[in-house]
Amino acid sequence: MMKILFINTIKLDKNGITTFILNNAKFLAQTNDVSILASNEVDSSIRNILIANNIKLIRVPYRKKKPLQYFQGLKQIIKNEKYDVVHVNGNSATMSIELLAARLAGCNCRIAHVHNTVTDHPIIHNLLYPIFAVSLTARMACSNAAGQWLYKGKSFYTINNGVNMSEYVPSLKARNSIRDKYGIKESEILLGNIGFFNLQKNQEALIPIIEQLDKKYKLLLIGDGILKEKIEKIVNDHHLSTRIFFSGNVDNVKDYLSAIDLFVMTSKFEGLPFALVEAQASGLHCIVSDKVSKEADLTENVQFVSLNNNDDWIDTILDASKNYTFERRVSVLNNIQRRITDKNYDAQKNAKYLENIFKKLLE
Numbered sequence: 001m002m003k004i005l006f007i008n009t010i011k012l013d014k015n016g017i018t019t020f021i022l023n024n025a026k027f028l029a030q031t032n033d034v035s036i037l038a039s040n041e042v043d044s045s046i047r048n049i050l051i052a053n054n055i056k057l058i059r060v061p062y063r064k065k066k067p068l069q070y071f072q073g074l075k076q077i078i079k080n081e082k083y084d085v086v087h088v089n090g091n092s093a094t095m096s097i098e099l100l101a102a103r104l105a106g107c108n109c110r111i112a113h114v115h116n117t118v119t120d121h122p123i124i125h126n127l128l129y130p131i132f133a134v135s136l137t138a139r140m141a142c143s144n145a146a147g148q149w150l151y152k153g154k155s156f157y158t159i160n161n162g163v164n165m166s167e168y169v170p171s172l173k174a175r176n177s178i179r180d181k182y183g184i185k186e187s188e189i190l191l192g193n194i195g196f197f198n199l200q201k202n203q204e205a206l207i208p209i210i211e212q213l214d215k216k217y218k219l220l221l222i223g224d225g226i227l228k229e230k231i232e233k234i235v236n237d238h239h240l241s242t243r244i245f246f247s248g249n250v251d252n253v254k255d256y257l258s259a260i261d262l263f264v265m266t267s268k269f270e271g272l273p274f275a276l277v278e279a280q281a282s283g284l285h286c287i288v289s290d291k292v293s294k295e296a297d298l299t300e301n302v303q304f305v306s307l308n309n310n311d312d313w314i315d316t317i318l319d320a321s322k323n324y325t326f327e328r329r330v331s332v333l334n335n336i337q338r339r340i341t342d343k344n345y346d347a348q349k350n351a352k353y354l355e356n357i358f359k360k361l362l363e
């Protein structure tokens with residue numbers, strides 16, 4: 001039995017890194033002692049998942065507001081608990097904070113796991129990189145592009161953002177329920193986007209696209225974040241509140257995917273976004289920016305479009321929606337999900353692979 005600590009350097013909340021950690025922690029906790037660290041107040045839905053799967057929640061002071069207390073608290077916890085593995089998940093060399101704490105606490109297996117291809121904090125990233133490089137003992141990445149970016153030619157393990165396929169089978173009942181909630185007719189085309197409202201996810205770019213499309217095209221934006229209020233104001237100012245809807249954070253993402261007809265993503269940069277894997281597992285055709293890693297196309301159901309050309313976005317959306325029916329989507333789902341599984345994006349297989357790597361690193 002291994003004693004494992006997972007750390008999310010952003011909030012333990014409804015985001016891709018948290019989903020990745022939970023998927024793996026649930027499997028590993030069946031035969032290992034697993035804890036997850038959080039420096040934020042954790043939502044009750046996540047707490048319930050942890051309790052149900054016998055995963056411990058470790059609380060420390062908030063990372064951004066009290067970095068010194070966070071560092072000291074984390075170091076003491078790792079020292080006291082004597083973890084075999086500390087697995088740090090983040091987007092840049094700021095992971096050095098957790099890795100250095102683990103090193104000073106005496107943990108011999110300190111893993112950095114990158115989930116993006118760009119950082120929002122380039123100056124801090126560059127300043128901390130020397131500490132980062134000497135504090136880790138193993139490197140992991142969500143994609144080849146992310147690993148090449150962060151590790152600068154050093155070897156790393158690629159751990160795919162796997163999903164539980166059975167959870168993403170579209171439901172007609174859920175589809176009708178969600179669409180009724182927002183007043184979406186079956187004859188209308190509902191585009192969907194999932195993500196934190198920030199500069200990276202770039203949801204604002206979707207507004208002029210919707211504005212130029214026929215009124216039968218609607219957009220559902222799923223998630224929360226620092227720019228949500230700003231984007232809501234833009235939508236209202238453009239008199240689009242009857243065509244663009246905001247759900248906030250939701251626990252039942254799979255139901256919302258059932259309601260959507262096309263998945264769209266206008267991100268300025270991405271590693272291998274978990275939401276895009278989920279959308280493909282649900283059988284959706286996906287139209288994404290050309291800044292998303294090409295590795296993200298697992299099903300030949302993803303089209304990449306330049307952020308600099310709204311006309312291309314409109315043409316691609318019109319073409320993709322031309323022959324769409326929910327029934328056709330369901331009829332080809334088995335084939336779609338098989339492609340995803342064949343590319344090693346099954347959550348349980350990935351968790352087993354991760355466990356085997358942990359064991360190998362501890363030999």
